[in-house]
Amino acid sequence: MDKTIYLDNAATTKIDKEVIKAMLPYLTDQYGNPSSIYSLARESKKAIESSREEVAKAINAKPNEIYFTSGGTESDNWAIKGIAFANENKGKHIITTNIEHHAVLHTCKYLKKYGFEVTYLPVKENGIVDINELRKAIREDTILISVMFANNEIGSIQPIKEIGKIAKEKGIYFHTDAVQAVGKIPIDVNELNIDLLSLSGHKLHGPKSIGALYIKNGVKISNMLHGGGQERKMRAGTENVPSIVGLGKAIEIATENINEKNEKIIELRDILINGLLEKIPDTILNGDREKRLPGNVNVCFKYIEGESILLMLDMKGVCASSGSACTSGSLEPSHVLLALGLEHEIAHGSLRLTLSKYNTQKDVKYLLEILPEIVQKLRDMSPLINQN
Amino acid sequence: MEEYSEKVMEHFFNPRNVGEMDDADGVGEVGNPRCGDIMRMYIKVKDNKIEDIKFKTFGCGAAVATSSMVTEMVKGKTLEKALKITNMAVAKALDGLPPLKMHCSNLAEAGVKAAIQDYRKKNGKEE
Ligand code: FES
DSSP states (O other), X not given: OXXXXXXXXXXXXXXXXXXXXXXXXXXXXXOOOTTSOSHHHHHHHHHHHHHHHHHHHHHTOOGGGEEEESSHHXXXXXXXXXXXXXXXXXXXXXXXXXTSOHHHHHHHHHHHTTTOEEEEEOBOTTSOBOHHHHHHHOOTTEEEEEOOSBOTTTOBBOOHHHHHHHHHHHTOEEEEEOTTTTTTSOOOTTTTTOSEEEEESGGGTSOSSOEEEEEOTTOOOOOSBOSSSHXXXXXXXXXXXXXXXXXXXXXXXXXXXXXXXHHHHHHHHHHHHHHHHHHSSSEEEOSOSSSBOTTEEEEEETTSOHHHHHHHHHHTTXXXXXXXXXXXXXXXXXXXXXXXXXXXXXXXXXXXXXXOTTOOHHHHHHHXXXXXXXXXXXXXXXXXXOOO | OOOOOHHHHHHHHSOSSBSOOTTOSEEEXXXXXXXXXXXXXXXXXXXXXXXXXEXXXXXXXXXXXHHXXXXXXXXXXXXXXXXXXXXXXXXXXXXXXXXXGHHHHHHHHHHHHHHHXXXXXXXXXXX
């Protein structure tokens, strides 16, 4: 097999050719600094503003509620620290979950040093937050609830609408890390009562190192970067014009006919899930069967280890990922899998396959052909299975 | 992730001496406290030499490759010589391991030691 089969779209995605086409002029002739006044610069300014409109439209926000950042991590950092420091006179309590991305978890941990208290909501076995737990966790001094829209590892989609409603009733700001969700499922920040939302370009076939934070008008938040007057004086620094243009184009493409495009991806996902569960004994599906991202497959194969699976898949041209301790720099299994209540040993054999619009029936078929053999080969080597 | 040497990959894809032994003279099972991996080593001893050896490993590419390599290194050796093989020697024989993966080679060294100890215990030769 000389072709690469890319099934790691939750890590990053292939950039769309249309996106490159849109960016190209801003990498070449249209190099003006948007803050200058001559017409070359005005072209850059215009491009940024039209991209801002696209991003706003994608989540039903207003253009002046969109701030460009360097990506999901910066957006999460800004949202959480910015709300915390601007509102600490009201209280110092933050609620989040124990399956958030590290950009959220480590930011919360950092805030503890400044006297903030953080409650980490557990999730149910299916990877979804229990709304009753949220209600119980709210205190007088809670100033922020931060719950991800959909999980990056197991794809579970959180009850954002209910959380938004509760946050609004209680007058608490609600941030959602929607890096995995924007461009994958329809999002309406007004209907869902979201105050802040993080998104990223490279997860939706756009360029890397560009993202945005939606901040609802009227939300009290401190600046991210101090310096020039860019992004309405909230996030200083000369704008990354080509990438901003790329993000605008990517989000426009990703959100148009989203439901139609999802049908195809969901079909592939379900063939994959059903096929794996059917063909490989002792396989567990992680996350919720229904409330999951269209492209997410996450399973554990008992008795074997994830890095070994990835090496064997790589040999066959397949790119995937795992939550095994052996694949992480910290040698700890994925905190998300542990939050589901899985044993270390089971989390060890996890495999995540994430699909995009570029995947085909053929890819899925090929995978269902090679994976059972790989799992068998590794199980033959496993001391957890006795031959006799 | 840091890359594995060609030798590591070769041993990972074609591990030597994988399997179990019904009539083993010594069996050692060791676990890796760092990431939770497990290795089981079976030896057959004749005239104080490791006549045959088999392993089973639940772990990463480096764990499998070091298991495979250590079996090759100790096969035919006297027990005393086999006991002297260190994890560093195993890693070296594989043209090195990424720093983060050095701990996996401990499993290989410990597995052999545990199997020999088990053999000695069974034969009343424990020191
Ligand atoms: S056995 Fe876990 S990292 Fe090697």
